[in-house]
Amino acid sequence: MKRIQEIQKKYYGKIDLPDLELIISRVIKKPREFVLARPEHEISKNYELRIKNYVKRRINGEPIAYIFGEKEFYGLNFKVNKNTLVPRPETELMVDEAIKLRQQTADSKRQDIVFLDIGTGSGCIIISLIKNLIYSKYKIQNTKFIATDISSPALRLARQNAKLHKVDKKIKFLQGNLLEPIIKNKKLKIENCKLMILANLPYLTPTQIKNSPSIQHEPKLALTAGRDGLKYYRRLLKQIKTLLSSRKFALDSRVFAIMEIDPSQTAEIKKIIKDNLPNAKVQIKKDLSGLNRFAAIILQNQQ
Numbered sequence: 225m226k227r228i229q230e231i232q233k234k235y236y237g238k239i240d241l242p243d244l245e246l247i248i249s250r251v252i253k254k255p256r257e258f259v260l261a262r263p264e265h266e267i268s269k270n271y272e273l274r275i276k277n278y279v280k281r282r283i284n285g286e287p288i289a290y291i292f293g294e295k296e297f298y299g300l301n302f303k304v305n306k307n308t309l310v311p312r313p314e315t316e317l318m319v320d321e322a323i324k325l326r327q328q329t330a331d332s333k334r335q336d337i338v339f340l341d342i343g344t345g346s347g348c349i350i351i352s353l354i355k356n357l358i359y360s361k362y363k364i365q366n367t368k369f370i371a372t373d374i375s376s377p378a379l380r381l382a383r384q385n386a387k388l389h390k391v392d393k394k395i396k397f398l399q400g401n402l403l404e405p406i407i408k409n410k411k412l413k414i415e416n417c418k419l420m421i422l423a424n425l426p427y428l429t430p431t432q433i434k435n436s437p438s439i440q441h442e443p444k445l446a447l448t449a450g451r452d453g454l455k456y457y458r459r460l461l462k463q464i465k466t467l468l469s470s471r472k473f474a475l476d477s478r479v480f481a482i483m484e485i486d487p488s489q490t491a492e493i494k495k496i497i498k499d500n501l502p503n504a505k506v507q508i509k510k511d512l513s514g515l516n517r518f519a520a521i522i523l524q525n526q527q
């Protein structure tokens with residue numbers, strides 16, 4: 225039997241202290257405060273071996289979220305695995321924006337709204353959005369939710385998360401390339417709806433990936449996007465143009481798409497949007513560190 229303080233001493237400096245505290249607390253099934261307050265508490269051999277194994281995985285760079293199979297996002301717990309990106313705190317701002325959009329349009333001519341979450345991964349954006357709308361005064365009447373991903377295993381997990389949060393009946397999950405499954409599926413009843421596209425697509429360059437040891441365990445499919453990281457947003461904007469010309473939507477001067485980007489992509493994303501939607505206005509929104517993080521598309525009038 226070893227005491228907590230002995231375990232802490234053994235691994236001190238090998239991994240971050242908060243990670244070590246979390247590992248100990250998860251293994252011994254006690255709150256983190258207990259780990260801090262009771263250094264003399266004795267840990268069984270069995271627990272000690274499990275801590276050793278988790279610390280080893282963490283030293284190898286595996287994210288804590290994969291080790292425990294879950295990550296908190298927007299105050300909710302999401303299952304994650306090696307097929308899905310670990311949801312990032314900065315992406316929570318996209319949910320904030322989507323909630324604001326829903327509120328701004330609440331009064332508008334009773335038009336249905338359709339949210340499209342493109343590249344849904346664990347489903348964290350769309351599920352958090354629904355869970356928050358359900359408890360707001362706007363609820364989710366007249367609102368549809370569709371999520372797409374190219375990765376079947378990611379979609380499988382998104383469905384599981386939706387079930388876990390009891391919103392699986394509210395979301396239509398479609399597998400395919402960005403908007404393609406929506407463009408091709410003429411049976412989807414989205415005509416005359418207000419369209420709101422949310423997209424956190426892969427946006428890193430191969431160099432950024434090479435230089436970030438912390439993301440090596442995450443799926444390349446969720447991260448890498450060609451030489452300048454904008455391959456998928458170029459494709460998405462083309463598809464948005466096709467979607468707008470093939471269906472009739474209720475477009476007005478409000479934001480209708482939000483895309484997460486790398487700050488270095490600000491000028492180029494504006495250009496890509498203008499090239500495809502010349503009448504659109506672009507607003508760049510910052511994350512909590514003050515960095516350009518989202519490109520919002522505001523459509524002035526029907527394209």
Ligand SMILES: C[S@@+](CC[C@H](N)C(=O)[O-])C[C@H]1O[C@@H](n2cnc3c(N)ncnc32)[C@H](O)[C@@H]1O
Binds near residue numbers: 446
């Ligand atoms: C950066 S991750 C974001 C995941 C999740 N939305 C989040 O914010 O945590 C990008 C997601 O896009 C998906 N993806 C990559 N290429 C795609 C494509 N061509 N069409 C649809 N989804 C794609 C990946 O599988 C991945 O789940």
